[in-house]
């Protein structure tokens with residue numbers, strides 16, 4: 017258990033070992049017959065399906081939404097200018113090997129999506145490069161990251177008991193350093209860092225690329241990868257607007273959708289986020305400890321508010337800005353998409369996201385303009401259109417991604433990763449790269465490998 021990643025790999029091997037001893041139950045087809053049913057056409061479900069397709073194992077994906085991609089949601093903010101923004105997942109990380117390799121395979125170009133972060137703090141605008149952490153904190157942070165690689169298993173378990181804010185304070189982070197760490201890191205985790213397991217946070221930073229995996233974006237939108245995978249595996253094998261309501265596991269698995277259709281399979285891969293998985297009527301019921309873990313796990317609240325401007329007044333394509341204002345984090349959502357027009361996205365988290373989501377466009381637009389004012393003056397006449405998407409109340413995830421709180425990384429995750437009868441679980445929430453598209457793909461592929 018030397019790293020977060022090797023720990024996960026070990027547990028995957030153990031789970032894989034158990035799965036090998038389970039065999040398919042012969043001819044199991046009752047109504048719509050297939051060998052594997054996959055719940056969810058997000059990246060986990062599509063990646064699982066792609067592996068099964070390669071092995072010529074028949075499958076069907078049942079997706080509740082009327083679109084594929086799940087929490088990857090590319091949206092045309094200006095169809096005439098072909099400006100695409102991400103309402104869900106934004107960045108592909110340099111360390112995210114599988115997604116990079118899939119993009120390579122499908123000839124999807126990865127564009128640089130790194131930013132040169134400005135700061136608006138206590139009313140003062142700091143252009144990129146004009147602000148930094150204090151020298152003592154920078155030195156301490158360097159030593160914390162170096163030290164991570166020498167932590168013993170027991171140290172990691174202990175770390176999981178702290179929240180990230182407490183851990184930073186205990187290590188001498190104070191004043192402006194602490195304020196900025198809260199603003200930046202809460203953007204990563206989607207809630208205040210007072211709620212995040214210190215192990216989940218430290219392991220992510222210690223094992224991430226220099227820009228914390230905020231490195232690339234797929235040209236044309238991250239959703240292109242979902243489209244390519246869907247084409248490859250056969251669109252006829254993906255049924256959208258098929259919401260699973262009931263799962264009955266006996267000698268086989270019988271899956272019933274809200275529209276009354278039933279599918280029978282030997283194996284099930286469930287990639288639904290825990291909120292959605294819990295709403296399904298499982299027969300027999302989910303094991304008590306698994307249900308309890310699902311009841312405890314929270315998902316981070318993120319709101320995205322893209323604003324289309326008639327000119328890119330921010331000039332620098334790599335513009336982003338972290339702020340202590342209600343708009344929280346503002347970044348250029350159309351970097352490297354040629355046009356005079358451009359989109360800035362206000363990205364809010366936690367309580368701020370919940371507040372922003374309840375306001376109208378007028379309030380949100382004004383908030384974005386006020387936040388930009390110290391750096392750019394009054395740019396009201398340049399504002400053309402605005403949109404909003406709040407993940408905190410998304411019907412199928414109730415949040416952007418899972419948020420492991422104190423004690424939960426080691427306390428809940430292993431329980432949620434376990435298979436249950438013919439069902440294997442997958443999805444971002446179970447991944448080593450938890451909270452990322454990469455993690456979703458990894459868990460989907462691992463679930464398929466267990467079945468194969």
Ligand SMILES: Cc1cc2nc3c(=O)[nH]c(=O)nc-3n(C[C@H](O)[C@H](O)[C@H](O)COP(=O)(O)OP(=O)(O)OC[C@H]3O[C@@H](n4cnc5c(N)ncnc54)[C@H](O)[C@@H]3O)c2cc1C
Pocket residue numbers: 055056057058059060061078079080081084085086087088103104105106107108109258259260261287288289292293296318320407412413415416417442443444445450451452453454455456
């Ligand atoms: C705002 C935001 C920002 C993000 N930023 C990044 C980022 O910068 N980089 C990054 O790598 N990742 C990011 N992510 C995370 C990334 O989007 C997820 O990790 C990943 O897409 C999750 O994929 P998944 O397949 O596990 O789950 P999902 O994409 O949620 O797929 C699960 C699917 O199951 C379906 N489903 C649920 N219940 C049922 C049911 N009963 N019947 C049938 N279907 C059902 C859902 O509709 C959904 O389509 C972000 C996410 C959000 C929301």
